[in-house]
Amino acid sequence: MIHPGMPAIVRGLVAQERYVYLCTNAILMERKLDEYQPSKFLTFSVHMDGLSDEHDLAVCRDGVYDVAVKAIKAALKRGHRVTTNTTLFDDANPERVRKFFDAMMELGVEGMMISPGYSYQKAPDQQHFLKRERTKELFSRILGNPKKGWQFNQSPLFLDFLMGRREYECTPWGNPTYNVFGWQKPCYLLQEGYAKTFRELMDSTEWDHYGTGRNEKCADCMVHCGYEASAVEDTFGTMSGFGRTIKLTVLPTSR
Numbered sequence: 001m002i003h004p005g006m007p008a009i010v011r012g013l014v015a016q017e018r019y020v021y022l023c024t025n026a027i028l029m030e031r032k033l034d035e036y037q038p039s040k041f042l043t044f045s046v047h048m049d050g051l052s053d054e055h056d057l058a059v060c061r062d063g064v065y066d067v068a069v070k071a072i073k074a075a076l077k078r079g080h081r082v083t084t085n086t087t088l089f090d091d092a093n094p095e096r097v098r099k100f101f102d103a104m105m106e107l108g109v110e111g112m113m114i115s116p117g118y119s120y121q122k123a124p125d126q127q128h129f130l131k132r133e134r135t136k137e138l139f140s141r142i143l144g145n146p147k148k149g150w151q152f153n154q155s156p157l158f159l160d161f162l163m164g165r166r167e168y169e170c171t172p173w174g175n176p177t178y179n180v181f182g183w184q185k186p187c188y189l190l191q192e193g194y195a196k197t198f199r200e201l202m203d204s205t206e207w208d209h210y211g212t213g214r215n216e217k218c219a220d221c222m223v224h225c226g227y228e229a230s231a232v233e234d235t236f237g238t239m240s241g242f243g244r245t246i247k248l249t250v251l252p253t254s255r
């Protein structure tokens, strides 16, 4: 929301009836709300790392959780669509995460998105990144007995995958990233060069080199940008995936 052209960019995309998820830490959101018109095509996706203790610690600044909550309330009051997105690391406490889900639902957000953090090889703090088995254990403890009112803004099969109940191969092109350098290869987590056009990205990337078991950089990755697309493919490409998606959509507590 720092970008001065963002309201115009959003207006243009909304006019084309494209769905925009405007990701923000919500620090400037309340101040900038006047610049955005509520629309079914626009959703503010607020990054929240947990309840106030966890969130403020993660962003290294006291009071940021309260600022975000105030901004969410203001946006909802004006009729905006609001969701949250949360990245969990090894030190996440399942009970606290469950309380955080309750708090977001009480606020009235439309849905929540969660994902394990990507174990970024070059990050200085390696000890807090989740390994695959630990990811499955953690998400099973958080989601294994879901509360009735929790709404997730993502595929129920991806949540099954995070709990180790389904196995998927990565679909690295499932959520392509375009930025000022071009189309990023192969996904937004890895930077293996850029293509000038989408066609060049699709044709010149060695897709078989990526995904768990194929590349050491992908060894512990279970991140939504590669695996949620695989879950969606399962929903619409197999009878069992479709049936399970329907069941979990109608009866989310049947996990």
Ligand code: SF4
Pocket (backbone or CB within 6 Å): 170, 171, 172, 186, 187, 188, 189, 190, 210, 211, 212, 217, 218, 221, 222, 223, 225, 226, 227
């Ligand atoms: S597993 Fe897929 S999403 Fe994860 S880093 Fe590798 S290519 Fe990217």
